[in-house]
Amino acid sequence: MIYIGSHVSFDKKDQLLKSTKEAISYGANTFMFYTGAPQNTIRSSINNQKTLEAIDLMKENQIVLDKVIVHAPYIINLANRDNLDFGIRFLIEELERCEQLGISMIVLHPGSHVGKGVEEGIKNIIHGLNEVFLKNQGNVKILLETMAGKGSEIGKNFSELKQIMDGVIDNQRLGICMDTCHLNDAGYNMADFDSVLKDFDSILGIEKLNCIHINDSKNERSSHKDRHENLGYGTVGFESLLKIIYHPLLKEIPKILETPYINREKPPYKKEIEMIKNKEFEKNWKDSIEKEALENVE
Secondary structure, three states: OOOEEEEOOOOOOOHHHHHHHHHHHOOOOEEEEOOOOOOOOOOOOOOHHHHHHHHHHHHHOOOOHHHOEEEOOOOOOOOOHHHHHHHHHHHHHHHHHHHHHOOOEEEEOOOEOOOOOHHHHHHHHHHHHHHHHHHOOOOOEEEEEOOOOOOOEOOOOHHHHHHHHHHOOOHHHEEEEEEHHHHHHHOOOHHHHHHHHHHHHHHOOHHHEEEEEEOEEOOOOOOOOOOEEOOOOOOOOHHHHHHHHOOHHHOOOOEEEOOOOEOOOEOOHHHHHHHHHHOOOOOOHHHHHHHHHHHHHO
16 A cells, blocks of 8 residues: 655645645545645634544544644755744744644754855754744654755755754654656665665664655656656656655555646646556656636636
């Protein structure tokens, strides 16, 4: 069995129940969501009744709550000293929302040093995470995401993430989320994923890997651009991604699609999950979705 799903929406009205229904419509058995818009601090109070209804629906559809992921908003940047206090406060609030929703893992971009240098950025991230864990004594695990190295991003290689891990006192509450597009754009050879995983294990330990974002890439390896592509249409390729999804050492790890909408309006996830389950790439599959979208408009 594999745990495969996608990013889904979470709205003010139905909240986690809406997210669960959307995931089920794609044929998923896990999913990831933001608890509010990723670019602002506006958040609705958690509706406990909707959460209970969502959990019941998950059980009916073989979705394991422990495999469901929250993604922290982009506006949290622990690497930037100027916004560090804000990032700490808001991340704590997000952890509290996860706890109320019953979610055990939240993915976090490590941050960007905005010209202050990698070492200064890592120092700030360590300080920020130590403050977060000191002020929040819960059990939600923060998963640091591997980054493409765009601009001044930190986390473009396993060694930078290891430095953060080593500096955080309560690092049992830290894990890692791989992103296949980011790894490719950072310079890792995704066609030789066994070597990538071996490198990860030697530096961080495979037990620290708790989630994988499954994305193809529009860019050549080492481009440091971070532009996601639909499965089979990018430089990573469907077969390489399939080997990662079905890797025997990663069976228990949730895999989450963050691939682009077709024509920016139609989610591709139902078809992509279907191909993953069938282990077969359908040539020109995007064309049929585009055609269907046009027919619905007409």
